[in-house]
Amino acid sequence: MIFTMSEEHQMIQKMVRDFAKHEVEPTAKERDEEERFDRDLFTKMAELGLTGIPWPEKYGGIGSDYLAYVVAVEELSKVCASTGVTLSAHTSLACWPVYTFGTEEQKQEYLKPMARGGKIGAYGLTEPGSGSDAGGMKTTAVKNGNEYILNGTKIFITNGGIADYYIVFAALEPDKKHKGTTAFIVEKDFAGFSVGKKEKKLGIRSSPTTEIIFEDCRVPLKNRLGEEGEGFKIAMMTLDGGRNGIAAQAVGIAQGAFEAATAYAKERKQFGRPIAEQQGISFKLADMATAIEASRLLTYQAAWLESEGMPYGKASAMSKLYAGDAAMKVTTEAVQIFGGYGYTKDYPVERYMRDAKITQIYEGTQEIQRIVISRMVMQS
Numbered sequence: 001m002i003f004t005m006s007e008e009h010q011m012i013q014k015m016v017r018d019f020a021k022h023e024v025e026p027t028a029k030e031r032d033e034e035e036r037f038d039r040d041l042f043t044k045m046a047e048l049g050l051t052g053i054p055w056p057e058k059y060g061g062i063g064s065d066y067l068a069y070v071v072a073v074e075e076l077s078k079v080c081a082s083t084g085v086t087l088s089a090h091t092s093l094a095c096w097p098v099y100t101f102g103t104e105e106q107k108q109e110y111l112k113p114m115a116r117g118g119k120i121g122a123y124g125l126t127e128p129g130s131g132s133d134a135g136g137m138k139t140t141a142v143k144n145g146n147e148y149i150l151n152g153t154k155i156f157i158t159n160g161g162i163a164d165y166y167i168v169f170a171a172l173e174p175d176k177k178h179k180g181t182t183a184f185i186v187e188k189d190f191a192g193f194s195v196g197k198k199e200k201k202l203g204i205r206s207s208p209t210t211e212i213i214f215e216d217c218r219v220p221l222k223n224r225l226g227e228e229g230e231g232f233k234i235a236m237m238t239l240d241g242g243r244n245g246i247a248a249q250a251v252g253i254a255q256g257a258f259e260a261a262t263a264y265a266k267e268r269k270q271f272g273r274p275i276a277e278q279q280g281i282s283f284k285l286a287d288m289a290t291a292i293e294a295s296r297l298l299t300y301q302a303a304w305l306e307s308e309g310m311p312y313g314k315a316s317a318m319s320k321l322y323a324g325d326a327a328m329k330v331t332t333e334a335v336q337i338f339g340g341y342g343y344t345k346d347y348p349v350e351r352y353m354r355d356a357k358i359t360q361i362y363e364g365t366q367e368i369q370r371i372v373i374s375r376m377v378m379q380s
């Protein structure tokens with residue numbers, strides 16, 4: 001358990017907060033409306049080292065840790081949840097499995113350019129017929145000489161279409177179910193790979209979400225990640241950390257909505273005094289602040305556990321579950337505090353509320369988090 005941040009963490013927090021305020025926030029509303037990803041913004045994040053926070057310098061990172069990483073996702077999400085998840089999916093879902101399971105050559109070839117931010121990463125697990133039941137995937141891989149041939153379709157891919165590298169899971173021996181799954185690093189230019197439909201979404205609209213399609217997609221043997229049959233374990237372990245990135249996104253969204261609602265409540269007068277001084281609103285603000293603080297502590301704790309090399313799967317599922325629900329509640333209350341104005345696009349709280357919803361769904365629904373947590377609780 002930690003209650004203070006080191007000087008390094010505070011420095012990173014301040015740097016990202018300044019960057020978010022000056023570079024990310026000014027275009028957040030417009031990018032949401034236009035459903036537009038801004039690659040230049042990603043490049044600016046890379047110039048600050050944000051695209052490779054936890055990785056050693058020899059792999060293109062800045063050699064910090066997972067706490068610094070979640071702090072960065074939180075600060076970005078405070079002004080733009082789309083930018084937050086772009087970084088989260090890139091770091092947790094693409095860079096992490098290469099760092100953890102990749103060969104030295106794969107780390108040099110794929111992790112380094114992703115950590116430096118010249119390349120963007122994504123993760124492909126979900127399929128039209130397998131969401132929560134991730135083991136039920138239908139995408140196949142067949143070994144053929146020096147290659148694997150992949151066929152199938154993955155959906156709901158965060159960073160789809162903008163990513164250069166995709167961590168993809170396919171059934172090499174479908175009869176063996178989980179134990180027959182293998183992971184691959186697929187480049188966007190590989191023959192047989194294409195990007196399909198781009199989703200039109202309720203929230204996180206400037207973070208592209210697409211299908212990715214494999215039609216006899218040829219993947220060199222050297223691009224297998226981990227061993228044959230290790231894919232499901234890699235997918236699950238990747239999500240263990242990824243879920244805390246989503247928790248950080250949820251904390252940022254909730255904090256952004258809370259700050260907007262507090263400022264408005266202090267300024268808005270009804271019945272002759274600011275609504276913040278009226279109990280119906282002040283008690284809401286108290287509950288919102290408490291939920292955010294609890295979410296943040298769970299999130300930072302899970303990140304700290306991971307940085308210290310301790311088990312963090314349960315902590316991460318808990319942080320995602322709690323922070324996602326808190327973000328939905330806090331953002332809904334923020335809209336309520338703004339009243340009719342909150343329901344319009346003149347204020348940012350409706351965007352926060354739309355963005356919060358996805359944190360209860362992706363990287364494992366809240367129902368899946370409860371499965372993960374309950375299994376771990378029963379084991380201990």
Ligand code: CAA
Nearest residue numbers: 125131132133134135157158178233236237362363364368
């Ligand atoms: N770490 C290591 N191994 C793990 C593991 C973990 N966290 N979780 C499961 N495993 C292993 C098990 O030990 C087991 O291994 P053995 O076969 O050797 O015994 C194997 O994996 C199968 O495990 P289960 O029997 O628990 O598998 P299950 O079919 O019951 O599924 C589940 C478990 C937790 C429900 C899992 O399917 C799951 O997490 N589902 C949700 C998927 C998900 O989060 N999808 C989101 C995709 S990413 C996204 O949202 C888009 C994006 O881009 C942001």
